[in-house]
Every structure is written in C-alpha cells, then in structure tokens.
Amino acid sequence: MRFSSKLPDVGTTIFTVMSRRALEEGALNIGQGFPDYPIDPRLAESLTAAVAEGRNQYAPMEGVVELREEIAAKLERSYGRALDPLTEITVTCGGTEALYDAIQAVVSPGDEAIIFDPAYDAYEPAVRLAGGRCLRIALSPPAFGVDWDQVRRTVTGRTRLIIINSPQNPSCTVLSAADLDELAAVIRDRPITVLADEVYEHVLYDGRRHASVVAHPELKDSSFAVFSFGKTLHATGWRIGYCVAPPALTRELRKVHQFNTFSIVSPLQHAIAKYLAANPDVAAGLAGFFQAKRDLLAARLRGSGFEPVPAAGTYFQLVDYGALSQDRDTDFADRLIREAKIATIPLSPFYAAPPPMTLLRLCIAKQDATLEAAADRLCAFAARQTRA
Ligand SMILES: Cc1ncc(COP(=O)(O)O)c(C=O)c1O
DSSP, X not given: OOOOOSSTTOOSOHHHHHHHHHHHHTOEEOSSOOOSSOOOHHHHHHHHHHHHTTOOSOOOTTOOXXXXXXXXXXXXXXXXXXXXXXXXXXXXXXXXXHHHHHHHHHOOTTOEEEEEEXXXXXXXXXXXXXXXXXXXXXXXXXXXXXXXXXXXXXXXXXXXXXXXXXXXXTTOOOOOXXXXXXXXXXXXXXXXXXXXXXXXXXXXXXXXXXXXXXXXXXXXXXXXXXXXXXXXXXXXXXXXXXXXXXXXXXXXXXHHHHHHTXXXXXXXXXXXXXXXXXXXXXXXXXXXXXHHHXXXXXXXXXXXXSEEXXXXXXXXXXXXXXXXXXXXXXXXXXXXXXXXXXXXXXSGGGOSSOOSOOEEEEEOOSOHHHHHHHHHHHHHHHHHXXXX
C-alpha cells in the first residue's frame, strides 16, 4: 500500500524509548513521570462504588456535571474566580486530549504557533496535524527564562496560538505574574489565543504561588487552561483532565472533543467527583509532599557529580552531569542505563536546536526508598568515574 506519512519525522517519544531501554537493561526507571506509590485508598473505594452504583454508561459529552461543579469550586478556591461549569469547563482524556482539542480548535492550515523549548512533546505534532507550523523559541539553561522581546519579534501576522507551560516540564521552572503580563501585552489586539498547560499547577516549591491564566485579568478571556487529575491525584493511568476556557473557546474545543473521544470514562468521573466533594483540599498538601522528595534526592546527590539544578516546580528534578562527562545527553543517558542501571530523561529531545548542555531529568514522584536507591546508584557510578 502506498501512502505518505503526515508526521514522517515523528518517532517514539523519548519517554517510551527510555522506559523500554530500562526494561531491557533491568534498570531502575526514574525517567518517565509516573508515581510508583498507590493512590489514596478512599479514591479507589470511590471508583468501586461508582461501578457498583451503575455509573457505567456514556457520560455527558462535556463531562459529568457533578465533577464539573467540583472543578469549578476548586478553581474558585485556587484562583478566586467563579467559573460556569456548564459553559467553561470540559472534562477530557487527560491533559493530553485537552491540548490536542484546543490546538485543533484554533489552528488552521498555514497558521503559526509559538512554543518554548524545551517543549513537552505533545504540542508540535498536534499543531502540524492541524496544518500549522511551530515557531520554537529556545530557552537557555539553567534559568530557562523567556525573553519577551524575542517573543514579540517572533510573532507574525499568521501567529494564532502561543503555548505556555508553567510549571514547565522538563525545565522545572515557573512563569511569574510579570511573565503573564508580558504575554498579555504581546497578544493584546491580535488574533492570538493562549494555550496554557498548567498540569503541575499545585507543584510549586519554596512558597511560590502559581500564576494561572485563569486568574489573569486579560488572559482569562483569550486562553485555554489545561489541567490533569493524573498529576493532582497521583493517578496518571486514569487519564482524566480538563480544559477551562471562556464560553466561545469552550464551544470550539467541544466541537473537536465530541468527535475525538466524545466523552470520558463515566465511573472515573463520578469517583473523582465524590472524592473531591469529601476531600476538597486534597491538592493543598501536594507542594509540601513533592518538596520533601525534591530535597531528599537533591541532598543525596549534591557534590556527587550529578549536581541538582534548583527546581521551582513540577515533579521533576534536573541534574547536571557536566563534572563527570561532556558526552551528548542522549548518549550519557543510555550509558547510565547500561552502567548505573538507572533510566533518566535527557533534555535535548525537547529542543528543535538544543543548546550545549549536560542535563538529565529525574522524576521525584517516587517512594522515598526508590529515590534513595536511585541516588545510591548515581553516586556509585559517579565515584567510579572520578576514580577511573
Ligand atoms: C507538561 C505536561 N503537559 C501535559 C501532560 C499530559 O497530562 P496527562 O497525563 O493528564 O495527559 C504532561 C504529562 O506528563 C505534562 O508533563
């Protein structure tokens, strides 16, 4: 059969590649972002109850109303805004579906979307499938700060979308309220929509507060904001996320959603709704929970040759291996799998044109014992390098 690929250069994601290599080599996988500890048993019980109660048929296309009401209540607590669950909140298959739907809703053939490297890998393929193209702005380590003059210079008459991600995976940095003001100024009076990937909204460290587009006086009117219960409830396999956007954008998003997934697993939505009703402040402890893990890992690695780069948010931690090797990060990461039996995620695959750097991403959403074992293996590997 003859056909031409729409994404000829897209291969398997770096997460799948590294997880597969970890299995092949029997390595401890602290690369891909998923918890290795159980979900709250009350959430599990809530799911069993939802199935037993017969919540097993199609959910409403927009999402179970009780869940959207809980989401609206949560958003009001977090961002001080009363959102309409009926017209401004849509439940999706993870944050990933929300990103895809939003991109399909606003990007047409020939349009441009601006994204910031290192960029989460779901953005560009979705833009290209919509017929658009990405203009990628590279952020430089270790600060990964946005140069807003460069953004202004990158905007053209064809720019329709700017995708931001804060807290940012994989740089572990966050955008400030001032950054959002700059962004608002960039899109003011232009036909540009913002897609804000905020799946790590609750994981900011050292007392930082999340600057959400949902709470921004201007951006709230021209943005899709994407969230994920996978992150908030430590349940990445449940694949439940949601998108918050003003009614006009939500209408367009739902046109894609209804022919993409149509509606999302019914008992899971009911289970989360009941669980949130009974435990409304479940997200309040997340930052402290992950900060303790970040600090545990960083304390063990400091001075080893895998130098922790200060992380402001997300459930990842970057380490700089520059003192041990100047090898390319993808090569070095593969060597770590073979020789240290540790799988990590290199940063260069998240760039179109990677700057020189020696950084690896570790996932801290792991039991303390896993993080300690990972640190021991990394330290032992580093000690072998310095002896050699
Ligand atoms: C930055 C970012 N956006 C979106 C997602 C996707 O979220 P979900 O697993 O809910 O689809 C992830 C998951 O790792 C992520 O790190």
